Amino acid sequence: MKITKKYYLSALLVLSLFLAACGRSAADETPVVKLGVVGEEQDVWEFVADKLAKENITLELVKLTDYTQPNTALAEGEIDLNSFQHQIFLDTYNAESGNDLVTIGKTYIAPLGLYSNDLTSIDEVKEKDVVAIPNDVTNGGRALLLLQTAGLLTVDPAAGTTPTVNDITENPLDLEIKELDAAQTARSLPDVAISVINSGMAVDAGFIPTEDAVFLEPVDEKSDPYINIIVANSEDAENDIYQKVVKAYQAEDTKEVIAETSKGSSVPAWDEN
Numbered sequence: 001m002k003i004t005k006k007y008y009l010s011a012l013l014v015l016s017l018f019l020a021a022c023g024r025s026a027a028d029e030t031p032v033v034k035l036g037v038v039g040e041e042q043d044v045w046e047f048v049a050d051k052l053a054k055e056n057i058t059l060e061l062v063k064l065t066d067y068t069q070p071n072t073a074l075a076e077g078e079i080d081l082n083s084f085q086h087q088i089f090l091d092t093y094n095a096e097s098g099n100d101l102v103t104i105g106k107t108y109i110a111p112l113g114l115y116s117n118d119l120t121s122i123d124e125v126k127e128k129d130v131v132a133i134p135n136d137v138t139n140g141g142r143a144l145l146l147l148q149t150a151g152l153l154t155v156d157p158a159a160g161t162t163p164t165v166n167d168i169t170e171n172p173l174d175l176e177i178k179e180l181d182a183a184q185t186a187r188s189l190p191d192v193a194i195s196v197i198n199s200g201m202a203v204d205a206g207f208i209p210t211e212d213a214v215f216l217e218p219v220d221e222k223s224d225p226y227i228n229i230i231v232a233n234s235e236d237a238e239n240d241i242y243q244k245v246v247k248a249y250q251a252e253d254t255k256e257v258i259a260e261t262s263k264g265s266s267v268p269a270w271d272e273n
Contacts (some may be wrong), residue, residue, distance in 0.1 A: 019233070031241050032058045036070035036082035039200035043261040044107075044254065046084065051248045057241060067136060074233060075099040081242060084200075085108060086226045089138040102237050105230040105246035106270040108258050109223055110199030112146050113138075113213030117189045122150050122215045129193035135179035137162050142217075142226065143196035144177075150215045161225060174209040190255055197266055210266035219222045219267060227269040 033052075044059055049059035062072050064080050069084035071093045084095075087103065094101060119125065131152075133143035143160035147153050152172035155163040164209055165177050178273065180188055184206035185197045194214060202209050209216060217223075232242055248254075250270040258266050 001018060005131060022199060029218065030056050030058050032060055032124070033081060033245055034060045034062050034079040035245070036062045036064050036073050036079040036084065038064050038067060038084040039198075039204050041083055041200060044249075044257050046256045048245070048248050050095060051251075052135045052245065053250075055244065057244060062256070063179075066181060067139070068120060068181075071097070071099070071101060071231070074101060074231065079232055080236070081232050082103065083230045084229065085231065086138070086218060086228055088142075088225045089136070090229065090231060091165035092138050092162065100230050100234040102234045103229045104232050104237055105250060106241060107249060107268075108262075109219060109227045109269045110266045111209065111219055112142055112216040112226075112261065113193050113207075113209050113217065114146065114150060115186070115197050115200060115202060116194045116208060116214050119194060119214055125152060125173060127191060128176065129130045129173065129190070130176045130178050132178045132180050132188040132192045132195035134182040134183065134184050134196065134198065137164070139182055139198060140164065140179060146215070146217050148194060149218070160163065199262065203262060203265070204258065205219060208263040210263070216265075 009049065022099055035045060042063055043050065045059065045061055049061065052059045061258070062073070064073070067084065070079070070084050071090070073079045074082050078255055090101060090103065091098070114122065134140050141159070141164065144153070144155050144163045145161070148155055152173065152175060153168055156167040156169050159167040165179070178188070179190060182201060185195045186201050188195050197205070199209050199223065207213070229248070230246055255268045258268055
């Protein structure tokens with residue numbers, strides 16, 4: 001079939017219009033970032049998502065129920081970022097899983113607390129009382145160090161930041177340590193004398209940590225490993241869109257939301273270093 005010059009030019013015009021339309025579509029497409037969150041984290045991130053929407057970035061919150069899910073979801077590509085953990089937790093996960101997740105920004109520090117339905121002071125803890133702590137290595141170790149700070153037991157200093165119940169060297173009240181999933185520590189209160197509860201879980205359970213904790217973890221120079229972080233896969237550490245997410249979080253107006261949602265118990269930490 002003979003192709004006329006007119007037909008050839010018309011075909012080129014159609015093709016050009018099609019390619020131009022495709023180019024506009026790609027340029028105009030709103031980036032979508034899936035962020036895994038747990039507990040009170042989601043309230044602050046909803047505020048950040050509203051800010052990012054004004055920059056034409058959609059931050060989709062993937063709400064997870066416990067601390068075992070977000071790193072696996074990130075490593076498997078189900079989400080792009082997560083925000084729920086501190087550095088020790090991340091380091092432990094990487095070591096155990098062989099994955100390479102990295103910190104791309106700091107958020108806040110949330111003091112761990114001892115809570116009770118019946119006791120109003122740490123001095124009321126009795127011999128053979130049952131104490132619930134999180135059962136993961138990092139939060140469990142942090143809980144044991146908190147019990148040590150509260151004067152209830154002593155752990156072997158050689159265990160560093162992640163002691164286990166096997167590292168308890170002194171337990172003068174013969175306390176029974178009950179290890180539970182972190183999400184169950186608040187629910188265990190009717191069955192134990194005291195429970196070590198992460199701040200986010202405590203707030204979700206209706207507590208005001210600064211008012212309701214029998215004993216609250218001090219925030220000092222030793223707290224840096226417990227600063228919460230924003231995490232990505234290593235190959236995405238310098239991703240421009242993800243860096244914009246970090247910048248939107250690390251802003252003065254976010255500090256106000258952190259104070260409100262944590263009931264004054266979480267401390268913004270990105271200005272520390």
